[in-house]
Amino acid sequence: MASDFDDQFLTCPVSLPDQGVDGLRTNFYVNNLLDFAAAKKGAEPDHEVTPEETLKAEEAISKFHRKRHCDKHKNQELVFYCESCNALVCTACTVVDHRPGKDHNPAEIPSVAQKKKETLRGLLQGIYPRLNEIQASIKEIDRKISNLAPSKEVVTDQVKAYFGQLIDLLQKREKEILSQIDDQCRADGKALQTKKEAIEFELAGLTSAQTFCQQAVEHGSDVHILEVGNQVQTRVETLLAKQLDLESDWSEFQFVENTTVVDFKKKIQGLGGVKTNVDVSKCKVVIKPAVEGFECIAELTTMNKEGRPCVTSNKAVTTNMKAPSGKNVPPHRQPQLKSGGVWEISYLPKVTGIYRLEVKVNSQQVPGSPFDVEVKGNPVLTIGQEGRGVGELDLPLGVVVEKDDAIAVVEQENKRVQIFNAETGQSLRSFPVDGGNLLGIDVDSSGAFLVTSWDEDFGLRRYSKEGRLLDTYKPDCMLAPLGLTVLKDGRMVMADFHQKLCLLLQPDGSLIREIGKGKLHGPVFVSADEKRDVLFVTDASAHKVFAFDLDGNFIFDFGRQGDSDGEFQSPCGVTTDSAGNVVVVNHGDGRVQVFGPDGKFIRTAATVKGSGTGIVLTSDGYIAVTCFTGHCIELCRYK
Incomplete structure (x- = not known):
């Protein structure tokens, strides 16, 4: 019983490297202690006894350090250090692998170690003042507490x-x-x-x-x-x-509010206040992009006299927003402290136009207040126009977001991948792509691009981030690859239009299994929700979205042809959000619809122009949709 308990609950707090115990770093301090202990213990007849004073002398310490031998030449002691390779080497290594020259510069260990010691001593001298500074800061905080x-x-x-x-x-x-x-x-x-x-x-x-x-x-x-x-x-x-005065001059008592309660409430806000370490003149406000009908955010950073963020009471921060009509807009929620000195101001604009946001700290206007806030409608940004130049697009299809949040799109007519800044829409770079009728694009864990083409020169090609062709995959199982998605482990799922199925492939392009055979009619794009082990496939011919697990089992489908909520006109791009909701764009009418994880219709998030095709969610809550005949990417607020 005790053994089972130990196995279940008592685990080693140290994570071992792949090489196991042998891969752990040498603890030189412990080894030296063992060496000193062995030297001091040497009372046996065959051992040399060393006086304690000698052991304490720095120049004698190295005499008792453990000998280190070369891993490659077991009988050779490590006596050199190759600075070019940052490696300890033996004499034999300096003849074979680390011969002195332009690529290697082995030097004797004592000389290199002495330089390193001097460097470390210099660093130690820099540590002491910092320690004193930190300790003094802690004392000062304790005093304030x-x-x-x-x-x-x-x-x-x-x-x-x-x-x-x-x-x-x-x-x-x-x-x-x-x-x-x-x-x-x-x-x-x-x-x-x-x-x-x-x-x-x-x-x-x-x-x-x-x-x-x-x-x-x-x-x-x-x-x-x-x-x-x-x-x-x-x-x-x-x-x-006789003339009689039968009327009295009296009327009922009335109380006159020379100052109304509402006015007094406003005035009472200025009665007194708490003076804190906040220097209102140094406070800053950042206005985030605002979109009609969505929660919009402004960030206030409260600063002290030194210009560093500092915390104050939530009662000290007050805001007021006016709509273009001049009416007050109630806050979506009260200002919230997100981190040290950074406050999130939330509001929900109902119409587009210029709003006025007033921000006060301790009843004083922060610099720049009131701020003009432009509230836009969806889409908030249109990237590109028809053409072959930089920043122009011609028949864009697949789209993906890189790790640095740049948007990469495949252009069918220009036969290239072009990358844009998601905030400004500026073209960052582009590179040509082989094959014709390009369609799908995704990135793997290394940041490399994978692009599909489905004409006579069909295939799946892998390009470096800079656009250098790395691999071309054309397995026998592939006929007309369209949309694809790359899983976290490097496997790939690809829609094959001619075969009416999807292919689950190894990272090297070899087939693992077919998915959706007999169910799909015209698969176009795919998206995987790996948290829930669900693969979503848009079928433009059936006007549906199909759901399978990665073992190939059919789970459910949803949708039918039509113009109403939850209906499709040739669904194309598909993706999922963090809550498992499925986002689909129609190629026929440009509607971007959101469905629950079970396929139940939730809302229409936006409508884009010119035949929506590819779709991807950005990390900051926007949808990027490629418009095939509109020759652009439309960026819409999603949440």
Whole structure:
């Protein structure tokens, strides 16, 4: 049981080289310790005893160093060092393999070693000041760490006192306004009561006249009417003719916001702040390319007085963006600290045009703020136009991204591979390619290009990064090679249009197996998702995408001919992203569609002009699509 546990969990922390233990470097320090120990232990009669003082003497140390012998001439001691070859050699080697001359310069080991020692001593002298500098820096950081809590306490008290005074002022103003309301209420109440009493007096007089008049009319005799009628008539007419003020001048109380809450919220942002080590005048903002409908990024680097990146609180960084219409654009998410002093500002523009991005640190505008940000639509860049010159293209097909993110494209008519800068679209270099009807291109782990051609001079050719032809593969299994992809282990998968299948090939071009025979009708391009062991093949004749594993087993297919979402018009270029989504471009209508790993339609990412053919994803989130009849490469934002 214990043995099983040890085998499973106890592993050696040292990784052995291919040669095993023999391939490990010699530890000269340990060997010398063993030599000294052997010398000191020499108490036996046949051993020479060496005094400790002698052992300590530097000039005597070499006397006890272990003898080193030549690997090639086992009985020869290593006594020379060939500086041209950086190799220790014996006397026999200087006669055969390392003869003195223009290619070799063997010198005695002590003289070369002495020079090297002097060099190393010089380096040691340079190490000591750096060690002191680093140690002093650590002490200074420790001092600052110890000051964090006291500094925080002092500033916290200052903040509380400052805002306490502001709160007192607000509460005082509140009391003043409430007292004003009370006074006004009392005054208005007194005025209204006086008005009420005056109206009630008039009401009483009119009511009395009404009663007397009504009694006379209803109950008085003719004689009585004639006796009092004139008096009553005069009284009533006088009251009715009297002008009465029945309206009150009072209206309901209203509170007037001389400063609105929204305005006050803006102003309150400027009330106080935390002064940090950030020097706003040295802060920098880099605006990344912005595309309509995609998350766009600007990077802020907060700097100290020495111009070095430094960290500050996320509350210190504030941003505001305005659309071309002048309306505020809400942030896609709040500024995030990505690394030491570098902040990521994210926004999501809905329309194209010039936006204004305001960036503040500690309520101060950084240099250049507000910034003009041009938001483009897809495609963001068109590379090339029809022609045969530098930077021009004629019937581009396969496309691939090099390790340095340059875009390489095969031109069928110009019979060359041309490489472009992915950011500027500038042509970097080109080289001619053999064969006709060129189509597919990919790069292997060494950076070499592999290019297919499918006419009479068909084949697969391998070129160096500079364009020198290295290999030509024309195995018997190959008839009309089109698109290809190179796997991480050097194997290749290639679509063969005439044979209606794909070929899995060894790095030397020999056949491993056929894939898709009996399923495919017109395979054009291929892409491998090695993480999931899935090979995707576009079939322009069937208007579908087929999925196989690398053992050749059919997994599923998706798509059909049509113009709707998830339908194809002669699908060509295909690739996969890091999430396993499949990206396909239609040759017929230029739509670039995105499907899930299971083939379910997700979205249309872009539409390119002029018969889309090859497609590749760049490392910074763009799609490069070759437009066959448009004679260009269109670079579209993907994510």
